[in-house]
Amino acid sequence: MNLLKTLPAAAALIALPSLALAQDAAAPGFDEIGPYIMTTLLFCMAGFLVFFMAAGFAMLEGGLVRSKNVTMQMTKNIALYSIAAIMYWFVGFNTMYPGDFNGFFAIGGPTVLDAVGVSAADAALDYASVGSDFFFQLVFVAATASIVSGALAERIKLWPFLIFVVVLTGLMYPISGSWKWGGGWLDAMGFQDFAGSTVVHSVGGWAALAGAIVLGPRIGKYGKDGKVIPIPGSNLALATLGTFILWLGWFGFNGGSQLAMGTVGDVSDVSRIFANTNMAAAAGAVTALILTQVMFKKPDLTMVLNGALAGLVSITAEPLAPTLFGALWIGAVGGVIVVFAVPFLDKLKIDDVVGAIPVHLCAGIWGTIAVIFYNSDATLMTQLTGIVAYGVFTFAVSLVLWFILKATLGIRVSEEDEVNGLDMAELGMEAYPEFSRG
Template identity: 55%
Template structure:
């Protein structure tokens, strides 16, 4: 075998391995979302939200395998309507690799599937926290089937699958819009249909805080997300086996970390100035906002530029959380603000440092992704409400959805229901 073929095989192996490791880091984010959400809900709802997170991950993996991946990647370039398909096809790259041609693939298709499927689960995890503490478990899981098998793959085809938004010039390196805004749009539709938790708002418009039960757990979740995000953004370079790609990965890692730090610092300062207190929950969302902000383009900015982009996200998330509360849109974990409002900022920030992107294409992408996901999700939520109901009873909400939906409690030794 000649040296060219040997080099091609080595590059293929290295890039595939890197892709898989980054996918594993993104999978670790599922634990981060689980811990963050479990810490920000009341103790009587902890077991149910953990059940939702592990179940949604399994459903997302299965639905994306069965139909989602084929919808997202098996259609014509530049199109609007993807073709329906099933499964992910055979791995037929070996002969091309051995030939060493310019068209040789640089990673295994199965690695691409694994990396993409954990992104789908991430989008669905955003919905979980926003509808926490009052939604029926099985209604949520039914929505998960449609979201991960159809809704997300359609807009994914428009963008990463080579569809019309990609042809238009929409730029979204790792998914501020494609993943995070999509998840937040589905969450917003669910919150509108579901309504707020009992006792959150009074008839005269007063807002009552409902504190989470375990802030150390929420903080652990945030740090897990921060770490996993390095794979989320770093893996989106797609390869690492040449000097340019390796340098790009290093830049992406540095910018991702810097943006998160900028989000935290901005949230710290604004919370102190606005509330006269350093609210930990706002700081946690500041970190996530910084990460979401830079995800649309973690490569082009300088490290200082990434820090500033993240800082703007840290400010926006606090303003958005307060504004949604005033509108009586009850989001227990701030998911719509951190992933939706800040996701829009991340997409719009791309042209600031990337000459290949333009504001008009980015705006069209924002409207198309949010419009499609919100509209389709709203239809599904309303259908589920009519067919099976999506909200637990007042008595079940008061007692906690752990007992109503799971028949057990996360912290039974502290339960007032035990005699």
């Protein structure tokens, strides 16, 4: 009786090897699907890191504005990321990819994501899932909008700013992004921008510059004699935390832009990008530290923070090809640029609260030019053509949009509201209600 009970089980055990062999024969091996899996994982993990940069921008801005404006910056940052996510799905992604922008907008986003399981589009994409590719590209868009947020802080109204974000993330960025990353005319020309010194950072910088010109400086920033009056931020510890978060996120920003992790060579390249990215940031910070000591007799922490960010922006256009020494001197030049660009903007009475224009626009231009020293496919004329094309398009469209918003809705709060702080005037709440506003 007991023997009879064990016979079915024994038969099943005997059959298991043949079943396993049949499954192995039908299923693809890791050599076939491994690159797809690993590259999809790279996009997801790098996307998480770049997403976390949203927190870095928020903390940096929250620390560099006065306490009476901190809640406004937090509101702008979570709102702009959320708007970017929706707009890039609605119109941005399909407008930017694939190919050159051809005069019409592809509305509806990557609808293949609505399907369950592996879609035909996933199979066609071949190297990674559509979902991971979409997510990775999306988080870059929000970084562009965050650049504008910091530069125009402490005097801009919330809703006109968010309307600008809608246009920037849904239309402006995807159109210009298609020129290079969508396989458009600049890509065909040979313009090189590995992870976006120009495509992302300079675009944000140009949009911020146009806004700062139309908006005007904060009350009390410049004296009648032209003297610059410093306006200290509320929390330099928070600003430092924000910088470190951005530094961390940049490993995903640049490393993920390898766009492949399916071979030993790809993985080695990603690690090389990490090392170069880190070196450039360190060099930018140390350069700013030394320069401010020499020029001002005391180190300036805000300059050191922006020096690190400028080093990161500088290496973003080509983080793979340089040696570690190459990354060091490219990042160091970025640090020099920030230290001199900040007072230069003040001479022009262009008020940039967090130093976003020197960091993202000026260092972005430098990084795009620096590509020619290590990438044999890049030429100075081609790089300059790309810089000018992105600059003219983004600055001109932004300028027109800011003027339209100014004429219709008004973009600046009243003098009374600016003095009292945007937290109470625009939102009715404060970040630090237990402390007196300053």
